Structures are given as structure tokens and as C-alpha cells.
Amino acid sequence: MKNFTTISNYSLKRYLNKVLKLDSYKIDYRLNNLPSYLNETLIGVLLSDGSLEKPSLSGGSRLSVNLGEKGLPYILHLYNLFEPFIDTDVNIKTIKLEEKIHTTVRFKTISTxxxxxxxxxxxxxxxxxxxxxxxxxxxxxxxxxxxxxxMGDGNFLKERNMIRIYTNAFTEDDVLNLSATIKNNLNLNNEVFLDRKDQFIIRIHEDELNKTRQLVLPYLHPSMYYRVGLNVTDKKFDYSKILNKI
Known part of the structure; x- marks a missing residue:
């Protein structure tokens, strides 16, 4: 996932011409492979609420993340991480559906x-x-x-001290692959569970809860601690922990 994909020469030239007019730090990011932390972050985001858009077959692609109003602190966190690839502000949109007000927050990167x-x-x-x-x-x-x-698709079931990851949008084979990856890469036991017809989720049970927290807490935004059953509201994300990886 780390080399230039095939795009038209015209699109590549346009991209390079635009990049070379930017601030030096943005040039460094936009002309080199993603730093390890951003690569690992992007993988997790794309497995949950993030999506990629390809405006044209011959051009680049852009990242889009769209969450409800409660996700604003996390959206701003992601915005900070991917800021070298962003030329616009976070977009906040409010609409009325069935007599209820719904607010969404979103950002998009440039196409690269x-x-x-x-x-x-x-x-x-x-x-x-x-x-x-x-x-x-x-x-x-x-x-x-x-x-x-x-942070994107997790849910904590307090009654059973269980983390559920709602991977319903993927096929059973996809979820089994992801479940095995979590087990093999992180030595974290989990199970695939039939949530409803043809929809599968991943469950991490109580006996693996502490291990899961130890693994992910350094990288969780404090606004999302509740996803692993913790109540923390006044803590800030410590960016100094990841500076050498971004």
C-alpha cells in the first residue's frame, strides 16, 4: 500500500505542480510515503467509519470521515493527524429528519x-x-x-465487561479475516458473532479486557475512552508519544 499507484501522467503532473507551491512541511508529507503512525491509523479508520473517494478513474483518491455530533472531538483529532493532506475546514452540517435535528461532522483530505x-x-x-x-x-x-x-465502531457492554466491534458492513469471510488478524498480530483472543442475518461482529470478552485497554489506551482519544468502558473526560491526548512516528 505504499508505492504510487498507476494514475495518468497528466493527473500526476497536476498533483506535483500543486504540491510544490505549498509550505515545506506539506510538501514533505505529500511527496513521501505515509509515516508509520498515519499508515496504521488510516488502516483502522478505513476498517470503521472512514471511506475513500475516487473522483476520477485516472486521478488520485481522498479520505473522508463523517461522524455524528458526539464524534466531533475525535474528528478534530483525526483532522490534526491528517492536516498536511487537508486544504479545507471541518464541516458541520445540521439537518432535520422526522422532527429531529441531526448534526454531522466531516472532513475530507485532498486527492493523492x-x-x-x-x-x-x-x-x-x-x-x-x-x-x-x-x-x-x-x-x-x-x-x-x-x-x-x-473508536469508530466499538461499543462497551457494561453488563458483561465486553467490547463489541460492529463490523456488520463486511462479509463473514472479511470479519473472520479481521478477527484472525487481531488474534495473530496482537495476541488478543476474540470471537466472531452472528449479530443478525448475514451480519457479523467481533466480541472481546472480559478476560481480555485489561489486555485490550493496555494495547489501545495510548492511542485512544480521551473522548472515546467510553468505548472500552472507561469514564475520562478531562484528559488530553498526549501527542508527544507519537511524534517520532508522524
Missing amino acids: PFFSNYYNVFYPDLNNNKKIVPKDISSDFTEVSLAHLI
């Missing part, structure tokens, strides 16, 4: 050849644009990826 590498493995079928769990997901999946997967 690098994100097209991820697009090609997460959206291999250009005809239906359906996101999958890449078969080789184990090569990039880390505790950082798990943290972002939980």
Missing part, C-alpha cells in the same frame, strides 16, 4: 496518488464501490489500527 493505493485494496471492485477487509490486512494492522477501529 498515495490514497489510491489504499483505495485499490479496500475497494477492489470498481463496479460496486463496496469496501472490503483486504486479504493482506495482517501486514499493516497494529494496536494503533485496533484503537481507531474501536
